[in-house]
Amino acid sequence: MFVPDRQPKESARDFAFRTLKDNIVSLDLKPGTQISENEIAQVLGLSRTPVREAIIDLSKASIIETVPQKGSYVSLIDQKMVDEARFVRDVLDKAVIRLACRVADTESLDAMEENLHLQQFYLEKGDPKRLFTLDNEFHRLIYVAADKETTFEMRSSMLLHFDRVRRLSLSTVKDLKIVTDHQEMLSAIKSGDEEAAEALVDKHLKRYKLDEPWMREEHPEFFK
Amino acid sequence: MFVPDRQPKESARDFAFRTLKDNIVSLDLKPGTQISENEIAQVLGLSRTPVREAIIDLSKASIIETVPQKGSYVSLIDQKMVDEARFVRDVLDKAVIRLACRVADTESLDAMEENLHLQQFYLEKGDPKRLFTLDNEFHRLIYVAADKETTFEMRSSMLLHFDRVRRLSLSTVKDLKIVTDHQEMLSAIKSGDEEAAEALVDKHLKRYKLDEPWMREEHPEFFK
């Protein structure tokens, strides 16, 4: 497990939550792995209480499963859950980008523009990790532009399942294409072209063709 | 605060969670009220730990807000949050009912049919509380029919904000109309008429006209 630095003023619980979530999504903590509250507490230099609270939080998103008096486990990859996460993303993203086309103000557009410049920068520089963060942030900015930030938070918790499988998948989407998609989205929002914007979201999401049979064959122990 | 009976085998945390949630949505715990972990623990006959964990869960849905070293409070009604909950319900319900039109099997349809009979029964009997439960369950069954049950859970957590304002609103939707809406929805799903089904969801949701100015005037202390 990878243990990041604890941010100043970050509570023990938030620190434990962040660490566990990142390790699960990055597959450093593999699906099916048993998690011991005590062990995690020791590794992170905390007591059981904040670790336990973080685990409960993650259980709510079904990314950890706890069996009383037995143990907590990183959830196996559940194809149905992955599909459902993708469905939610598809439905919400489309509705929200349409809304953004109608109500986005210049401030939001500027923020997206700035983000895109950074995407371009790190694309050329070749920093996929930083690009991943900017990608996520760009989509958040669309929600912000539509004044639906809380909805984005909800979307995020469910999307953990999807993100984790993306890591596992062979098909790496070319970063170049992603950035181009984003640029086109911003153009559509600027011109208020809802139809185009929705179509772009559709195209964007379809780039992630998750080759389930291959993944199942490669890592059968990860699947439910 | 109303304290229900603890179900057999219900964990202390689940019991605390259920009790707090119901009291908040029913407005027995009024918006802005300070909640003391110790006090709740005493009232429920539990220790602080499970109560605290329940409060953390509810904080995740932004229905409780905690200020470190100061206190936890039932969130004030935030119009933006209510609108957003309504938005999510609108978008997801429409997408899901369209899906249900395509994929619902007879088992799901039967379950909905049975539910509707009960709705009819309690409508004639005049039991609005039971009817409320059946209403919620009916909408869950639509999600089940579309094989999107996890999405429903997510929707529920956000809908707390909406439900709580519904309680406060003057405009009581006639139960008769609700049941009729449901019957029409089931018909549309059975015949696979996506357009009609979506239109019904729209009509259904529009029945809840929440008179915000009136509520604000009547209970200014409840609002943000």
Place this chain on the structure above:
DNA sequence: TCTTGTCTACTTGTATACAAGTGTATCTGA
């Protein structure tokens, strides 16, 4: 060999003790 009971080492669930910060009431001093 197989069954069965027991012991042990683990797990999570809950209760309690302590740490640290906030706000208020009160007392002190001018």
Place this chain on the structure above:
DNA sequence: TCAGATACACTTGTATACAAGTAGACAAGA
């Protein structure tokens, strides 16, 4: 009378102790 210091009662955050249940190792006995 008023300003400011201070003690106190409260809060949540974290650590620790104990309760209760699970599973596996292992030995005793048929």
